[in-house]
Amino acid sequence: MLASAETVAGFMRTKWAWPVSESLHFTGLGLLFGTIGIFDLRLLGVAKGIPIAALHKLVPWGVGGFFLTVATGMLFLLTEPDQYIFNSAFHLKVLFMFLAGLNMSLFYLVAFPRVKSVAEGEDVPFMAKCIGGASLCLWLGVIIFGRLLTFYRPFPCGPEGPGFVSACLSWVSY
Amino acid sequence: MDPIFIWIETSGLSVWARESTSLFAFPGILALHAIGMAIVAGMSTAIALRILGIAPDVSLGEMKRFVPIIWFGFWVNLSSGIILLIAYPTKALTDPVFYFKITCVTVGILLFKRISRRVLDRSSIGFPLGARTERWLAIGSLVCWVGAIGGGRFLAYTYVKLMTI
Numbered sequence: 390m391l392a393s394a395e396t397v398a399g400f401m402r403t404k405w406a407w408p409v410s411e412s413l414h415f416t417g418l419g420l421l422f423g424t425i426g427i428f429d430l431r432l433l434g435v436a437k438g439i440p441i442a443a444l445h446k447l448v449p450w451g452v453g454g455f456f457l458t459v460a461t462g463m464l465f466l467l468t469e470p471d472q473y474i475f476n477s478a479f480h481l482k483v484l485f486m487f488l489a490g491l492n493m494s495l496f497y498l499v500a501f502p503r504v505k506s507v508a509e510g511e512d513v514p515f516m517a518k519c520i521g522g523a524s525l526c527l528w529l530g531v532i533i534f535g536r537l538l539t540f541y542r543p544f545p546c547g548p549e550g551p552g553f554v555s556a557c558l559s560w561v562s563y
Numbered sequence: 564m565d566p567i568f569i570w571i572e573t574s575g576l577s578v579w580a581r582e583s584t585s586l587f588a589f590p591g592i593l594a595l596h597a598i599g600m601a602i603v604a605g606m607s608t609a610i611a612l613r614i615l616g617i618a619p620d621v622s623l624g625e626m627k628r629f630v631p632i633i634w635f636g637f638w639v640n641l642s643s644g645i646i647l648l649i650a651y652p653t654k655a656l657t658d659p660v661f662y663f664k665i666t667c668v669t670v671g672i673l674l675f676k677r678i679s680r681r682v683l684d685r686s687s688i689g690f691p692l693g694a695r696t697e698r699w700l701a702i703g704s705l706v707c708w709v710g711a712i713g714g715g716r717f718l719a720y721t722y723v724k725l726m727t728i
Contacts, residue, residue, distance in 0.1 A: 405720075408719070411716045412709075415600070416709055418605075419605040419608060419712060420605065421605070422602070423601070423606045423609040424609045424612070426602070430629065438622060438624075439621050439625045439626075443621045444621055445618075446621075447613070447617060447621075450612060450617065532594070532598055533597070535597070
């Protein structure tokens, strides 16, 4: 694990590796939020003319986007673990991802068997609407806390440790 | 350009966006920009995937119902982007990557307009676009959003001058 982390860090510290990885990370999040977001909006009643099963075929692309974000996320974590492990925004980001995963499991275990046969023009059960709404909120939370990561870096902005440190703003890469 | 950059960077909005310790200032504006990006680029991508044949049982006309939401995301991005530009005008306007990003966003939005009017709206006046044209519009849209996302990210690493003041 340590050896692979060193290899990853060596690659990630080359000139363009980090911005390319970040760009792929954002592309993955766009794919995830775009496809799964549209599916969640359908659950909430937007574009009721679309049968659920038909629209659900977009979801695997969202899952692909998720794996792209996780893969690139692991590159960041393995290279600069302290910047994330001691970062309260990262803790919240992971918590929201975990809750989004739980929410998704609930959907497939409980709601989907009934929801998948919802035809065009029909509404989904109330529970599925709640799951869709929660999904949107949770992924928005993941995006927000991901963006706030840079403002909760523990080091080397100052000895104050985790917390909002305005001294970081003058050099932070946004 | 320096006097203009100084004028902008010393303005109240610029100073607030850049130096306020409120989470709703710089961090919040960046978060809004990321949300807008996820909506515009993400949902446009979903529509482009549909045009390219993913989820073929989904009616294109029904996909048009997501268009207002994508426009909402665009306006969130435009507003937050303008404030970010006001906060750091030198950083953006002296970086060629910024112009690449804006070009990608502009072309991406123009393609999105064309897609929503001519591909998703089958009742629109004018002869229908061929399937091949529709696919190229979708591919072009995907390329533009990837370019805009990448350009936006690279901005943080390619700027030569942060501020003029």
